Amino acid sequence: MAQVITDQQGIKHYMITINVNGDDYTRVVKANTVLVNVLRDELDLTGTKKGCELGNCGSCTILLEGKPVDSCMILAIEADGRSITTIEGIADSAELDKVQESFINNGAIQCGYCTPGMILSAKALLTRNPHPNEHEVREAIAGNLCRCTGYVNIVKAVLKVAEEPNDKGVISNE
Amino acid sequence: MSENYSVIGKSVPKIDGREKATGAAKYTGDLKFPNMLFGKILGSPHAHAKILSIDTSEAEKLPGVKAVITHKDVPTLKYGISPARWDENIFCSDKVRFVGDKVAAVACIDEETCYKALKLIKVEYEVLPAVLDPLHAMDEGAPQVHDEYPRNINTEIHQNFGDVEKAFAEAYYVRTDYFVGQRTYQSPIEPHSAVSIWKDNKLTIYSSTQSPHYFQHYIAREFGLKMGDVRIIKTYVGGGFGGKLEPTGLEFAGAVLSRLTGRPVKTFYDRHEMFAHNRGRHREYMEMTTGVDKEGKILGVYANFVMDGGAYTSLGIASAYYAGALLTLTYEFENYKWDLHRVYTNLPACGAQRGHGAPQPKYAYESHLDNIAKELGIDPLEIRLRNARRPNTVTANEFIINSCELTACLEKAGEISGWREKKGNLPKGRGIGIATGSFVSGAGYPIYRTDLPQAAAMIKVHEDGSAATLYTGATDIGQGSDTILCQMAAEGMGYRYENMKIIAADTETTPHDFGAYASRQTLMSGTAVKRAGEEIKKQILDMASTMMNLPPDDLECREGIIFSISRPNATPITFEEAARRFFVLRGPLIGRGVYVVPRLGGTYKGAAVGTSPAYSYCAQITEVQIDEETGEIDVREIWDVHDCGKVINPMLLHGQVHGALYMGMGESIWEQVLFDDKGKILNPHLGEYRLPTALDMPIIHSELVESFEPAGPWGAKEVGEGATNPTMGCFSNAIFDAMGVRVNSLPLTYEKVWRAMKEKREGITKD
Numbered sequence: 028m029a030q031v032i033t034d035q036q037g038i039k040h041y042m043i044t045i046n047v048n049g050d051d052y053t054r055v056v057k058a059n060t061v062l063v064n065v066l067r068d069e070l071d072l073t074g075t076k077k078g079c080e081l082g083n084c085g086s087c088t089i090l091l092e093g094k095p096v097d098s099c100m101i102l103a104i105e106a107d108g109r110s111i112t113t114i115e116g117i118a119d120s121a122e123l124d125k126v127q128e129s130f131i132n133n134g135a136i137q138c139g140y141c142t143p144g145m146i147l148s149a150k151a152l153l154t155r156n157p158h159p160n161e162h163e164v165r166e167a168i169a170g171n172l173c174r175c176t177g178y179v180n181i182v183k184a185v186l187k188v189a190e191e192p193n194d195k196g197v198i199s200n201e
Numbered sequence: 202m203s204e205n206y207s208v209i210g211k212s213v214p215k216i217d218g219r220e221k222a223t224g225a226a227k228y229t230g231d232l233k234f235p236n237m238l239f240g241k242i243l244g245s246p247h248a249h250a251k252i253l254s255i256d257t258s259e260a261e262k263l264p265g266v267k268a269v270i271t272h273k274d275v276p277t278l279k280y281g282i283s284p285a286r287w288d289e290n291i292f293c294s295d296k297v298r299f300v301g302d303k304v305a306a307v308a309c310i311d312e313e314t315c316y317k318a319l320k321l322i323k324v325e326y327e328v329l330p331a332v333l334d335p336l337h338a339m340d341e342g343a344p345q346v347h348d349e350y351p352r353n354i355n356t357e358i359h360q361n362f363g364d365v366e367k368a369f370a371e372a373y374y375v376r377t378d379y380f381v382g383q384r385t386y387q388s389p390i391e392p393h394s395a396v397s398i399w400k401d402n403k404l405t406i407y408s409s410t411q412s413p414h415y416f417q418h419y420i421a422r423e424f425g426l427k428m429g430d431v432r433i434i435k436t437y438v439g440g441g442f443g444g445k446l447e448p449t450g451l452e453f454a455g456a457v458l459s460r461l462t463g464r465p466v467k468t469f470y471d472r473h474e475m476f477a478h479n480r481g482r483h484r485e486y487m488e489m490t491t492g493v494d495k496e497g498k499i500l501g502v503y504a505n506f507v508m509d510g511g512a513y514t515s516l517g518i519a520s521a522y523y524a525g526a527l528l529t530l531t532y533e534f535e536n537y538k539w540d541l542h543r544v545y546t547n548l549p550a551c552g553a554q555r556g557h558g559a560p561q562p563k564y565a566y567e568s569h570l571d572n573i574a575k576e577l578g579i580d581p582l583e584i585r586l587r588n589a590r591r592p593n594t595v596t597a598n599e600f601i602i603n604s605c606e607l608t609a610c611l612e613k614a615g616e617i618s619g620w621r622e623k624k625g626n627l628p629k630g631r632g633i634g635i636a637t638g639s640f641v642s643g644a645g646y647p648i649y650r651t652d653l654p655q656a657a658a659m660i661k662v663h664e665d666g667s668a669a670t671l672y673t674g675a676t677d678i679g680q681g682s683d684t685i686l687c688q689m690a691a692e693g694m695g696y697r698y699e700n701m702k703i704i705a706a707d708t709e710t711t712p713h714d715f716g717a718y719a720s721r722q723t724l725m726s727g728t729a730v731k732r733a734g735e736e737i738k739k740q741i742l743d744m745a746s747t748m749m750n751l752p753p754d755d756l757e758c759r760e761g762i763i764f765s766i767s768r769p770n771a772t773p774i775t776f777e778e779a780a781r782r783f784f785v786l787r788g789p790l791i792g793r794g795v796y797v798v799p800r801l802g803g804t805y806k807g808a809a810v811g812t813s814p815a816y817s818y819c820a821q822i823t824e825v826q827i828d829e830e831t832g833e834i835d836v837r838e839i840w841d842v843h844d845c846g847k848v849i850n851p852m853l854l855h856g857q858v859h860g861a862l863y864m865g866m867g868e869s870i871w872e873q874v875l876f877d878d879k880g881k882i883l884n885p886h887l888g889e890y891r892l893p894t895a896l897d898m899p900i901i902h903s904e905l906v907e908s909f910e911p912a913g914p915w916g917a918k919e920v921g922e923g924a925t926n927p928t929m930g931c932f933s934n935a936i937f938d939a940m941g942v943r944v945n946s947l948p949l950t951y952e953k954v955w956r957a958m959k960e961k962r963e964g965i966t967k968d
Contacts, residue, residue: 074224
């Protein structure tokens with residue numbers, strides 16, 4: 028349970044520690060602080076977007092313990108002690124994740140506002156099901172609204188990644 | 202003309218793809234400045250009410266509140282995007298005209314304090330009767346939305362070409378149909394926001410805008426500032442679709458709050474406020490009458506429109522002219538008359554949404570034409586082929602059409618969809634529909650009267666030639682203009698896309714351009730960029746000529762290699778070598794380009810609206826399956842065949858078609874902004890304003906026909922908006938084919954389809 032600090036007006040604040048993209052961050056939040064605001068305002072991780080703040084658009088999708096969730100629907104205190112991946116942490120190094128690469132190469136990005144959330148939803152799908160069919164891809168991103176692409180090239184980009192054999196080492200004669 | 206291009210015509214990845222894929226791209230709402238405050242606008246709770254008093258004292262006392270402003274603190278000059286009807290104020294002073302109308306604003310240390318402060322502002326209202334039904338807005342005795350506009354008539358248009366009465370008298374068959382559209386909202390996923398910094402007599406605004414130029418113009422005008430003292434910087438924009446073309450109030454309020462506090466102020470709309478600000482598609486009431494001969498050839502058309510404009514003009518005058526004027530583009534007929542009233546109501550103001558005023562009239566006309574085809578026993582594809590516009594023709598309202606491959610689009614759409622095999626042979630509940638579309642490649646005239654050219658561009662080559670930066674006022678809102686303009690610059694220069702950089706849409710560093718609307722940038726900004734590129738090439742070849750001892754006419758530059766045309770054995774040199782030499786001897790290597798539209802259009806009143814240097818064309822076919830029990834529409838497949846001239850980037854082009862189709866499909870079946878009987882929006886969020894999800898989308902085929910547009914750069918013309926044009930008509934016709942019922946109002950919901958089928962079964966005839 029998070030440590031409680033009461034301010035002079037008698038309002039309770041909670042000290043939480045969240046692991047974001049591999050690093051621990053300790054912050055003091057209010058009971059009603061939503062996770063997306065901690066990520067954006069406190070940690071400057073503005074790749075997580077806000078589109079509706081009602082859990083409708085999916086722009087603020089992050090991975091909480093590997094599962095895609097709308098970070099506007101999660102209280103910061105609920106995330107205490109848990110690990111989070113944002114778009115900034117999806118690739119291990121300076122190289123892009125293959126989902127990111129595929130989005131760029133297949134024209135899956137237009138305005139780009141839904142892109143971080145969309146990539147994280149796709150990433151979560153591919154992690155639990157490396158070779159999804161088209162319907163499974165559509166289902167996995169159905170909670171992420173995109174107003175630009177008609178999802179055509181997004182679905183294509185995810186399926187392209189899904190078509191790749193898991194072990195790249197196997198293909199040596201490319 | 203050589204068809205061998207090195208850079209254009211290729212699906213290069215977007216120049217900003219990596220930034221966006223990694224979350225590094227900063228949108229206005231992501232910006233932070235030291236000491237920045239947050240600002241919010243208080244909206245009216247009533248659709249129509251007199252403001253009796255405003256008391257801000259309680260709000261001012263709240264800790265963390267740095268400023269509270271009302272109409273007393275801001276200029277009273279009315280503004281708007283259409284200069285013929287400036288009818289908005291930064292804040293309402295005498296009365297409010299819709300739920301959400303701007304009353305006051307606060308600047309606070311954080312967002313939470315803003316919401317608390319807004320609740321503490323006490324406004325006393327005297328509620329007035331409201332005009333919510335546009336069809337009764339013009340009634341005698343109806344409440345007046347604006348005193349200056351009797352009977353709530355905001356715009357009235359009457360145009361008459363040829364002799365429609367005579368055409369109808371001579372026609373074999375004359376038919377009238379009546380259709381109703383709906384209010385829809387652009388719903389970009391990124392909410393509007395602005396960061397205003399008024400410091401040392403200079404106002405800088407970072408904004409989520411489709412046109413830095415119009416913002417700069419109107420903001421300078423409102424505050425009596427010189428254009429040069431107002432700097433508008435576009436950040437990454439998360440979609441606009443017409444909704445971010447005009448100042449929203451956030452910039453005006455933010456500017457004043459910044460001036461008062463001496464601090465940067467970030468103002469923003471939440472999703473509900475976006476719906477209230479609106480500027481989405483007008484609800485249009487459309488009566489269509491057409492006379493045809495025995496073969497279905499259109500002899501004359503009469504159209505009569507009423508448009509629900511909402512409380513303010515916004516871009517509505519242009520929307521109104523587009524509604525009628527663009528109906529002449531796809532089919533050839535000489536006699537055309539149309540009347541229109543755009544009325545004020547106490548609802549959010551409507552403006553320009555993708556396809557502008559044209560998609561709803563197109564829905565009406567395409568449905569109407571299918572009704573005629575059915576009556577005459579002519580196949581819907583066939584009646585369109587018989588009437589399809591041909592290239593190098595002039596419309597009844599004097600629009601000059603150069604390239605037009607509509608016939609080829611129709612033929613190809615018919616072929617790839619299997620129209621001729623399917624039509625009449627589909628299983629029960631399955632139907633196939635067709636419609637056509639066309640759109641301007643940029644408006645022939647700017648929104649306000651000015652002799653500024655439509656577009657300008659500048660390219661600066663780096664000292665060592667290893668990079669070139671394109672400076673353009675063109676505005677990338679996601680459609681990819683930064684990418685295709687860099688392709689065009691590189692092609693013009695004889696350079697490589699990979700070495701291009703771009704600085705765009707910042708009024709202080711980039712040359713003038715009107716921005717992203719009316720599908721103008723590929724043709725207009727593109728022509729300016731092409732010319733700038735060619736100016737670089739001319740200079741670089743001139744330099745190379747002295748370095749290679751060859752006449753400049755004999756030299757060519759492609760992908761950064763300069764070579765002799767006549768002597769294949771002459772040693773080539775690189776663009777980099779010549780550029781470096783140029784800098785050493787002559788200074789910065791700069792190319793400039795300007796695009797001015799030739800004078801277009803007739804001399805009648807309103808002749809300017811709808812003119813364009815070029816028009817895109819397309820045909821769409823869709824196949825649907827209707828559930829007879831529930832009316833549910835299962836969209837199986839859509840085929841779009843486009844004539845958009847020379848294609849600069851096929852991947853981005855098809856992306857535009859996909860997106861336009863998606864939007865059109867949403868408007869066809871699900872999307873509608875709904876109001877209660879007090880003018881409050883019932884579904885101001887993305888849960889119940891139903892944008893299609895990935896699961897709702899059918900298989901989409903986007904195909905092209907060969908085309909070359911003489912007025913466009915390398916033969917290019919528009920694509921972004923045209924594909925929204927036929928979609929609603931296409932769905933209407935597919936449902937008609939499947940079930941034999943015509944749904945006469947948008948959206949074509951499951952319930953309406955179910956009711957229409959029920960009425961048909963029960964033999965109820967509707968007038």
